[in-house]
Amino acid sequence: MAELLPHDLAANLVRTLLGFLAGVALGFAARRGRFCTLGAIEDAVYARDTRRLRAWALAIGVAMAGLVLLAGAADLDLSRTIYVAPRLEWAGALVGGLAFGLGMALVGTCGFGMLLRLGGGDLKALLGFLVLGLSALMAMRGLTGVARVSLIDPLALDLAPRTAQTLPVLIGLDPAAAAALALAIAGGFAALALAHEGTRTSRKLLLTGVAIGLSVTAGFAITGVVGVDPFEDARVESFTFIAPLGETLLWAALATGIAIDFPVGATLGVLAGAFLAARTGGEFFWEAPDDARETKRHVFGAFLMGTGGVAALGCTIGQGVGGVATLSVGSFLALAAISAGARIGLWVLVER
Numbered sequence: 495m496a497e498l499l500p501h502d503l504a505a506n507l508v509r510t511l512l513g514f515l516a517g518v519a520l521g522f523a524a525r526r527g528r529f530c531t532l533g534a535i536e537d538a539v540y541a542r543d544t545r546r547l548r549a550w551a552l553a554i555g556v557a558m559a560g561l562v563l564l565a566g567a568a569d570l571d572l573s574r575t576i577y578v579a580p581r582l583e584w585a586g587a588l589v590g591g592l593a594f595g596l597g598m599a600l601v602g603t604c605g606f607g608m609l610l611r612l613g614g615g616d617l618k619a620l621l622g623f624l625v626l627g628l629s630a631l632m633a634m635r636g637l638t639g640v641a642r643v644s645l646i647d648p649l650a651l652d653l654a655p656r657t658a659q660t661l662p663v664l665i666g667l668d669p670a671a672a673a674a675l676a677l678a679i680a681g682g683f684a685a686l687a688l689a690h691e692g693t694r695t696s697r698k699l700l701l702t703g704v705a706i707g708l709s710v711t712a713g714f715a716i717t718g719v720v721g722v723d724p725f726e727d728a729r730v731e732s733f734t735f736i737a738p739l740g741e742t743l744l745w746a747a748l749a750t751g752i753a754i755d756f757p758v759g760a761t762l763g764v765l766a767g768a769f770l771a772a773r774t775g776g777e778f779f780w781e782a783p784d785d786a787r788e789t790k791r792h793v794f795g796a797f798l799m800g801t802g803g804v805a806a807l808g809c810t811i812g813q814g815v816g817g818v819a820t821l822s823v824g825s826f827l828a829l830a831a832i833s834a835g836a837r838i839g840l841w842v843l844v845e846r
Contacts, residue, residue, distance in 0.1 A: 505723035510759035512716045517763020518770070520709035520733060525610045525771035527702025531810040532598050532607070535836050540844070545696060548687040549703035550814075555683030556707025557819035561714060562676045568719045574730040575714075576807055577822040578658040583807065585649035586642070587828040590805025591813075594736075595835020597798025599843060600791050604810045605735030605799060609761065613768025615780045621789070622796040623739060629800030630740035638801050646805055661821040676821055709733060710816045717756050733760055734812025736803030806831065 523529075527549075534546035564570040572578055598604045601622050603611060608626065611619035632638045656663055662672030687703060688694050713732025722728070738757030745758045772778040783789040803809050806828045808817055814832065817825025 505721050505726060505728070506753050506755045509716055509721035509728075509756040510754050512720060513713065513756040513759035514763035514766070516709055516712045516716065517733070517760040517765075518767035519763075520706065520760075521610065521613060521764035521767025521769075522771045523702055523705035523709070523767075524606070524764075525613060525768040525777075526775065527698050527705070529702050529706060530607050530610075531604055531814065532602065532836055535833065536840060539837065539840060543692075544690060545692045545699055548690050548693040549699040551683045552687035552693075552700065552703030553706040553710070553815050554818050555680040555687070556704050557710040557815050558676055558680035558683065558821070560708065560711030561819050562673050562680070564711065564715055564719065566673065568715070570714060570718045571730065572660075572714075572718075572820055573658060574718070575820060576729065576731070577813070577817040577820045577825050578660050578663075580653040580656050580658055582651040582653055582659050582824055583647070583649075584651060584824065584827055585646045586805040586807065587813075587824050588831045589646060590802040590807075591828040591831025592835040592838070593798045593802025594806055594809065595802075595832040595837070596839040596842075597795040597800075597802060597835075598810070598832070599836050599839020600795025601799065605739055605803065606733075606764070606809065606811050608739075608796075609735065609764045610768045613765050613770075614772035615778050617780065617782045618788070618792055621783070622792050624743070625793050625796035626736070626800040626803075627739035627743040629797045630736050630804050631744060633801045633804035634737060634740065639804075642805055659823045661823065664823065679821065706811075706815065707819075710811070710819065713756070713760065713816070721756070728755075731756065732812075732816040733764075734808045734816065735761070735764075736800060736809050736812065740800070802835075 529549070530546070531550065534550055537543040537545070538547050561570065561572065565572065601608070605626055608619040608622045612623060629638070633642055653659055653664070660672075662675055667675060693699050710732045714730060717728065717732070718730035738761045742758045742761045745752060745754055769778070783792065799809075806813060807824065808814075808828060810832060813825045813828040818829055
């Protein structure tokens with residue numbers, strides 16, 4: 495793997511600083527492009543408008559193609575991500591994904607969307623951020639984590655002797671054929687997006703989809719190529735907004751005792767980018783919950799997202815873009831469950 499690390503700066507600081515810069519670009523682009531996964535699902539269900547869903551597909555296609563190019567040109571090792579391990583956590587993907595999707599509907603957005611809204615002055619998003627981050631920490635290392643480890647983790651499938659849970663590995667393709675398959679699927683996602691005239695002619699949607707896909711690719715490049723230290727065993731990861739929100743809260747409380755790394759830099763960068771977009775676009779307004787009922791819905795929804803997102807190993811960006819871009823079977827399961835949970839939540843809130 496290429497070593498592009500400056501000799502006078504620690505690897506974790508390189509990953510943090512570059513993660514912050516990439517996060518600023520991602521937050522700015524998503525806020526300006528009004529990228530919202532739940533909003534895209536709502537548009538498709540109630541307005542029969544699939545343009546924002548197609549922009550999401552474009553982001554997946556761009557990220558997938560970017561990973562193929564990184565693997566070929568920079569020797570990116572995706573086996574060090576949580577998405578492709580040869581242990582298929584299907585129960586976590588399904589149960590956690592459903593809980594995350596339901597919570598997303600109750601809150602009105604995902605963890606990524608919370609940061610975008612918080613950058614615009616939404617205090618409801620601040621409340622959701624705090625609850626989601628705390629519940630994610632609980633699901634990773636606390637009380638709800640005990641239930642997850644006892645009830646969900648034992649159901650995982652060991653796919654050995656397969657070395658990964660990606661489609662090419664499960665099919666048995668060699669590296670060249672695997673890259674060709676990934677590029678073909680990436681082209682399919684891009685074609686799905688561009689087949690719709692409304693998406694094809696919307697510069698904002700196209701630029702937003704491409705920007706999100708490139709940002710996810712950049713995250714993998716930062717943690718898997720540029721910020722690599724050969725003397726440490728750091729995980730290769732990209733943008734995701736469940737565990738990193740909890741890690742950001744933990745770092746804020748214990749900064750002198752724990753090292754900062756990419757997840758915290760990326761989270762703060764997205765928040766800064768969203769704030770920059772809101773201020774320069776005249777969209778920054780302080781906003782508070784309307785009443786106790788709305789506050790209760792946000793708290794419960796954020797708890798479901800934090801707890802379910804840890805079980806599902808990610809969110810609509812982490813699993814839905816980054817994970818799917820690796821062709822992980824678990825990521826496809828998680829994305830399907832998140833979408834189903836969001837649809838159920840919308841039915842409860844709107845149609846019931």
